Amino acid sequence: MSSNEKRGEAVDLSHHLSKVGKARQTSPLKGLHKYMGKPGLISLAGGLPNAAYFPFSSVSGDILAPDSFPLETDSKESSLSWFWRLFSRTDKERTSTFTVGKYSKHPGDLDLENGLQYGLATGQPKLNEIIREFVGKVFQPGYSNWTTLVHTGNTDAWFKTIQTILNPGDGLIVSEWTYPSAMAGAQPFGIIPVPVGMDSEGMSSISLRQTLSEWDESARGIPRPHVLYTVPIGQNPTGTTMGIQRKKEIYDICVEYDIIIVEDDPYYFLQQGKYIPKSDRVVDSATDDEAFIASLAPSYLKIDYQGRVIRLDTFSKTVCPGSRLGWFTCNPMFAERLERTAETSSQAPSGFTQIYVASLLLKWQYEGYLRWLKALRLQYKQRRDYFLDCFADEFHLQKKFSTEGYTAGTHLYHASLKPRRSFVPLSEKDNAYSKPLFSFVPPSSGMFLWIELHLEEHPAFSSLGYKALEMKLWTEIAEAGVLFAPGAMFFATPVEDDTLGHGHFRISFSNSTPEDLKKAVSTFSTVLRKFMKN
């Protein structure tokens, strides 16, 4: 939709509220808040501690310059020098300082008197203003009366969403591989995951339509689901990125079947694009803000003309997870219910957090934050590339187009062992050197590499099967000093069937030194060599 086109308002979706979501009343005391800003009001109603007794007279911090990390790779640098610079910390950090005092000098400025007081569940007004501007410019929602309100991270946001729109016994549409913490949040409420097939862009619209159109309530034992949970960018665990065309297809199906989409999108700004092997790689160059935004796969918000998307954003991956801060973007009816839920649980994210993050964003301004995000994307891209280069050094990688399963529609890399220098000639029977032992699709966003093990090549496969072999290999790698996440935990529904959900690892490249990343790949290779022989 062009920016000149008039956007309509959200449609009425209140029939999606859960029993709990509907039943929440305004917290009796919070209802008084609407009078609070009235000039001249003498409020004797609340239990507000007097700000004079807050033992903080100011808070301050040093903030990195938004251009602390480069926007371009340097063609003259060796492929690793950026990495060594990053970790050697020889570059002096450039910072600026902010201070927030107890009482503001100008109306509307941040201060501790209000910032550390009981506050609105929607968030401190200044922070909400910044978030709103950001959502409007970056995500460009497709309807007019979208609303934002803060939460304490996407984990909390999902928990509040479950309570607001899901009843015990409801089905929840998810990808067949999905984020296990989201499932763990829903499961105790009696919510039943309904897995849908995937391909190389994440959830398959064909599989979604099939699931919904063939829904047989008596065979399934539950009504057709009315909520879909998705991690469309840097899908956890598979690392896929869903483009706008697929999102439109899924959105249209959700309109047809009246389904609410919960878009849990922590990796949105870590869209690294295609992996290009070292030999063909070209330098990355800077882009302007508009080109940067246009280069990111749009959010579901952009095509949401009805207000049926509840988007969860978090500062965890772009600022720091310890901030425990993020925000919802959704239609005003859901926002009001979520606000009521927050009033009786978290009340609001910590005042300190809100002050720190608002100060950061006020200092950087919108342009500075975008500058930071552009560089962040490049940092993770370089990490991803370096990590996959380590695999290319250690294994023989063969690229093949996949037409099947959750990798369908893209190139898969099949990895087999490279002979290590040895005086012992390779035996004919030693098929580990020729047959792929695992495969992967290079992740295009996020923090994880997802590999599928070809455990059928193991000599004891017929007696042990997938499940036991996955755990055996995982244990051997862990004992050799490297921890991967076993794949089975990412399967949407716990299964006893040995052939389903087993034979995968999720491996993170986000938080280790280059030496450790390289060592981890080498250890994996050593363990795998031994493992495949017995």
Ligand SMILES: Cc1ncc(COP(=O)(O)O)c(C=O)c1O
């Ligand atoms: C898909 C997904 N959702 C939510 C989270 C947690 O986000 P937060 O730190 O905002 O609670 C993660 C973190 O790993 C994640 O991968």
